[in-house]
Amino acid sequence: MVAKNELLASFQTRIEAKSAQVGVIGLGYVGLPLALLFADNGFAVCGFDVDPHKVTELERGKSYIKHIPETLIATHIRSKRLRATADFSRLREMDAILICVPTPLDAHREPDLSFVRDTAESITPHLQRGQLVVLESTTYPGTTEEVMLPILEKSGLRCPVNSYATDGHQVTLDADPETDFLAAFSPEREDPGNKQFKTHQVPKVIGGVNSSSAQAAQLLYSQAFEKTLVVSSTRAAEMAKILENTYRCVNIALVNELKLLCMRMGIDIWEVIEAAKTKPFGFTPFYPGPGLGGHCIPIDPFYLTWKAREYEFPTRFIELAGEINSSMPEHVVASMAAALNLRKQCLHGSRVLVLGIAYKKDIDDARESPSLRIMELLQERGAQVEYNDPYFPHLPKMRKYDFGLRSVELTPETLANYDAVVIATDHSSYDYPAIVRHARLVVDTRNATRAVRGHDEKIVRC
Numbered sequence: 372m373v374a375k376n377e378l379l380a381s382f383q384t385r386i387e388a389k390s391a392q393v394g395v396i397g398l399g400y401v402g403l404p405l406a407l408l409f410a411d412n413g414f415a416v417c418g419f420d421v422d423p424h425k426v427t428e429l430e431r432g433k434s435y436i437k438h439i440p441e442t443l444i445a446t447h448i449r450s451k452r453l454r455a456t457a458d459f460s461r462l463r464e465m466d467a468i469l470i471c472v473p474t475p476l477d478a479h480r481e482p483d484l485s486f487v488r489d490t491a492e493s494i495t496p497h498l499q500r501g502q503l504v505v506l507e508s509t510t511y512p513g514t515t516e517e518v519m520l521p522i523l524e525k526s527g528l529r530c531p532v533n534s535y536a537t538d539g540h541q542v543t544l545d546a547d548p549e550t551d552f553l554a555a556f557s558p559e560r561e562d563p564g565n566k567q568f569k570t571h572q573v574p575k576v577i578g579g580v581n582s583s584s585a586q587a588a589q590l591l592y593s594q595a596f597e598k599t600l601v602v603s604s605t606r607a608a609e610m611a612k613i614l615e616n617t618y619r620c621v622n623i624a625l626v627n628e629l630k631l632l633c634m635r636m637g638i639d640i641w642e643v644i645e646a647a648k649t650k651p652f653g654f655t656p657f658y659p660g661p662g663l664g665g666h667c668i669p670i671d672p673f674y675l676t677w678k679a680r681e682y683e684f685p686t687r688f689i690e691l692a693g694e695i696n697s698s699m700p701e702h703v704v705a706s707m708a709a710a711l712n713l714r715k716q717c718l719h720g721s722r723v724l725v726l727g728i729a730y731k732k733d734i735d736d737a738r739e740s741p742s743l744r745i746m747e748l749l750q751e752r753g754a755q756v757e758y759n760d761p762y763f764p765h766l767p768k769m770r771k772y773d774f775g776l777r778s779v780e781l782t783p784e785t786l787a788n789y790d791a792v793v794i795a796t797d798h799s800s801y802d803y804p805a806i807v808r809h810a811r812l813v814v815d816t817r818n819a820t821r822a823v824r825g826h827d828e829k830i831v832r833c
């Protein structure tokens with residue numbers, strides 16, 4: 372075995388000289404910005420993906436994610452600072468390997484760690500002494516040490532789990548065991564499309580399998596991120612990420628439930644939130660909507676729920692929040708049915724246009740989008756459904772849905788053609804006054820029409 376300090380010192384030398392090569396596995400919404408960030412900071416980066424389309428597009432300097440500028444990719448590809456490959460044997464050339472693969476739920480809503488397992492299996496034959504492997508995918512506490520590490524150690528190299536002390540900045544190395552390779556967990560906190568915070572401005576939380584690993588990961592990330600925070604274990608880092616997303620999930624459920632109460636009481640929930648958020652302390656605003664979407668908030672809390680069962684511990688807040696949030700699409704459809712009923716119309720046979728497929732505004736990601744569930748419910752009730760979304764010219768086949776539809780053009784004539792228009796995603800490019808002017812009925816799930824004056828009789832805010 373290589374002595375711990377020698378191993379770490381050699382890693383440090385390569386990182387500080389920027390001669391270290393950084394491998395990023397999984398070049399999606401999270402992995403691609405991360406790869407670009409390390410390239411921006413002077414490292415040679417190699418992206419690995421099993422999707423040949425992504426690899427080819429990157430190698431051609433093209434972007435397949437709308438909010439990631441092509442020019443940035445092209446510049447790094449030209450300078451050879453960024454490469455992409457599906458050849459995993461090249462992992463042996465890397466000094467650090469960062470894993471950003473999906474962590475979805477399976478058909479039984481249980482954690483599907485197959486992508487993490489497959490990735491660890493593809494690293495193992497190529498794992499080298501002194502390499503740092505970091506899992507960034509969101510997952511339940513225990514995954515790095517219970518799932519990833521045993522697979523990597525099948526290589527014959529060891530990375531013993533050992534506790535260490537940290538004040539967040541400094542890691543104590545005293546009791547570190549000898550380790551052949553380094554392993555850590557550092558949660559990805561990317562918020563796709565967020566123009567206020569860039570990837571490098573969001574502090575990087577790090578938990579090492581042992582103190583050398585924690586220190587190596589801190590050395591690496593501090594080259595690209597403004598702030599790092601080292602916690603005392605991979606479990607604490609895994610739990611921190613789940614807490615962030617559970618906090619959002621539970622608070623969104625709270626405002627969704629209060630929205631239903633406010634509607635009965637004739638109070639505008641949006642006005643209430645605007646008023647409450649003027650308190651300069653102790654209140655963070657969350658907003659109601661048509662339900663949860665995306666790869667994180669509807670999914671991650673259930674990773675914890677699953678793990679908690681091992682400890683015979685019921686996660687009641689999470690279950691309740693899930694129940695409330697997932698009932699929101701039904702609420703939207705019921706509100707539309709009630710509004711049509713007042714006009715002596717029914718959903719069955721009505722023509723409905725859904726505006727916005729993305730799970731949130733101004734991005735091209737439809738994973739778990741409540742728009743899809745709303746469309747499904749409308750179809751089940753006999754409505755003829757079409758959609759518009761500038762980010763989705765056609766609706767690709769998804770795991771659960773296959774509508775086979777194309778985005779309809781948004782003109783005064785088309786808008787007037789539908790019995791109802793649902794604003795499911797409040798993209799900035801939509802002209803809301805024009806939508807209200809030309810549509811016969813607008814069901815607004817995002818308060819997107821708040822500034823529209825007149826035509827109140829046409830708008831249902833729900």
Ligand SMILES: NC(=O)c1ccc[n+]([C@@H]2O[C@H](COP(=O)([O-])OP(=O)(O)OC[C@H]3O[C@@H](n4cnc5c(N)ncnc54)[C@H](O)[C@@H]3O)[C@@H](O)[C@H]2O)c1
Nearest residue numbers: 397398399400401420421422471472474489508509559561
């Ligand atoms: N999207 C977000 O907003 C966000 C934010 C924070 C954290 N996360 C977490 O980050 C992780 C990745 O999410 P994402 O949104 O980037 O997913 P994504 O689906 O956009 O990208 C994942 C990529 O991994 C590739 N991949 C799958 N299996 C692979 C394998 N065995 N080897 C190599 N590549 C493989 C896929 O082809 C895909 O390109 C998830 O755990 C997610 O929960 C996502």
